[in-house]
Amino acid sequence: MNTREGNELLANPEVVKGIGQKIDNHGSDEDNSPTLRVSYCDHIWSNLAGYRIFNIELSVRMGALHEVVWSLSGFELAGFDLTGEEFHLISRLVYEKFGINLGEQKRMLVIERLQKELRRGGFSSFKEYYDHVTQDTTGQALLTMIDRISTNHTFFFREKDHFDLLTAEILPKILQKLPGAGQNLRFWSAGCSSGEEPYTLAMTINEYLGPKINIIGVDILATDISVTALAKASRGVYADTETAQISSGLKNRYFMKSGDGTWAVKQSLKKMILFRRLNLMRQTYPFKNKFHVIFCRNVMIYFDVPTRTALLERFCACLEPGGYLFLGHSESLGRSSELLKYIKPAVYQKVVRG
Numbered sequence: 001m002n003t004r005e006g007n008e009l010l011a012n013p014e015v016v017k018g019i020g021q022k023i024d025n026h027g028s029d030e031d032n033s034p035t036l037r038v039s040y041c042d043h044i045w046s047n048l049a050g051y052r053i054f055n056i057e058l059s060v061r062m063g064a065l066h067e068v069v070w071s072l073s074g075f076e077l078a079g080f081d082l083t084g085e086e087f088h089l090i091s092r093l094v095y096e097k098f099g100i101n102l103g104e105q106k107r108m109l110v111i112e113r114l115q116k117e118l119r120r121g122g123f124s125s126f127k128e129y130y131d132h133v134t135q136d137t138t139g140q141a142l143l144t145m146i147d148r149i150s151t152n153h154t155f156f157f158r159e160k161d162h163f164d165l166l167t168a169e170i171l172p173k174i175l176q177k178l179p180g181a182g183q184n185l186r187f188w189s190a191g192c193s194s195g196e197e198p199y200t201l202a203m204t205i206n207e208y209l210g211p212k213i214n215i216i217g218v219d220i221l222a223t224d225i226s227v228t229a230l231a232k233a234s235r236g237v238y239a240d241t242e243t244a245q246i247s248s249g250l251k252n253r254y255f256m257k258s259g260d261g262t263w264a265v266k267q268s269l270k271k272m273i274l275f276r277r278l279n280l281m282r283q284t285y286p287f288k289n290k291f292h293v294i295f296c297r298n299v300m301i302y303f304d305v306p307t308r309t310a311l312l313e314r315f316c317a318c319l320e321p322g323g324y325l326f327l328g329h330s331e332s333l334g335r336s337s338e339l340l341k342y343i344k345p346a347v348y349q350k351v352v353r354g
């Protein structure tokens with residue numbers, strides 16, 4: 001590396017950050033006068049397992065004499081470059097396996113969310129990481145990757161009007177048609193993230209049924225692809241700030257406050273819900289019985305139109321005749337669909353044929 005390249009490196013704030021002081025460089029290669037210079041900036045291995053290792057030397061040169069007066073070695077976190085080709089490979093894999101559509105605008109998101117995995121695994125590039133994920137026959141690396149990529153944002157009583165509609169109109173209608181003993185109310189929270197949605201459902205149904213909950217069985221299946229989100233959901237422990245949307249009455253009935261200020265879901269609510277990992281991109285779902293209500297809210301926004309259309313068909317195949325589908329408010333189907341009838345914003349009912 002020559003002096004000019006060394007100087008350019010020092011002009012890079014990323015490199016200077018590790019030095020902690022500005023180095024003034026005087027003199028040039030042609031100049032033979034006593035001079036202080038950065039004579040070389042050696043051994044910079046960019047992106048070695050996500051770290052940049054550098055060694056910078058400051059030397060004094062006078063004629064042929066050349067003495068190192070100061071040197072600094074160290075390492076610092078370096079960002080990984082994601083080439084167009086690498087982004088294409090990763091986004092195609094995520095789309096094919098999970099239906100999630102990572103448009104060009106998600107490039108920074110991919111870098112931010114995956115570079116920790118590259119560092120953790122000691123990979124030197126996204127391509128190397130991609131090869132590892134696709135060659136891992138256990139499927140674990142793929143699960144970890146989607147765990148990082150997927151957006152799990154959720155909260156209790158999100159889009160609250162849906163839960164109000166459930167108690168005001170939908171539950172009474174479903175119960176009217178329930179043939180009686182031995183019949184359970186069956187709900188599916190598809191893309192349940194860390195559990196706030198199915199627990200909200202469980203609280204709402206409990207409040208509505210009151211003591212009748214002991215006669216009418218209620219089963220809530222809650223599924224997601226994210227292992228981390230599901231682990232939090234099954235644990236059912238939430239920080240005080242995460243429970244802000246739950247009224248104090250409901251909180252006291254369905255949660256227990258721990259010494260550290262967190263809130264743990266009571267067993268009576270937990271036992272209504274079965275948490276399972278399930279990829280919605282499966283072509284068939286392994287369910288014995290159909291559902292009265294499916295919630296799949298704020299999940300389809302990540303899918304493209306053909307993926308959404310196919311998913312809606314699969315949901316309809318899993319719904320009881322006249323069953324209900326709740327989507328997120330930004331995922332509305334509009335008012336016309338052959339399989340589903342519009343009920344309220346983002347709420348649809350399976351059309352009964354014949």
Ligand SMILES: C[S@@+](CC[C@H](N)C(=O)[O-])C[C@H]1O[C@@H](n2cnc3c(N)ncnc32)[C@H](O)[C@@H]1O
Nearest residue numbers: 098150152154191193224225226279280297298
């Ligand atoms: C933004 S959260 C929505 C959570 C909740 N339904 C709500 O509305 O608050 C989206 C969830 O969908 C899940 N998801 C995305 N693609 C999926 C797929 N192919 N199969 C199953 N779950 C998926 C993500 O892991 C994430 O937890």
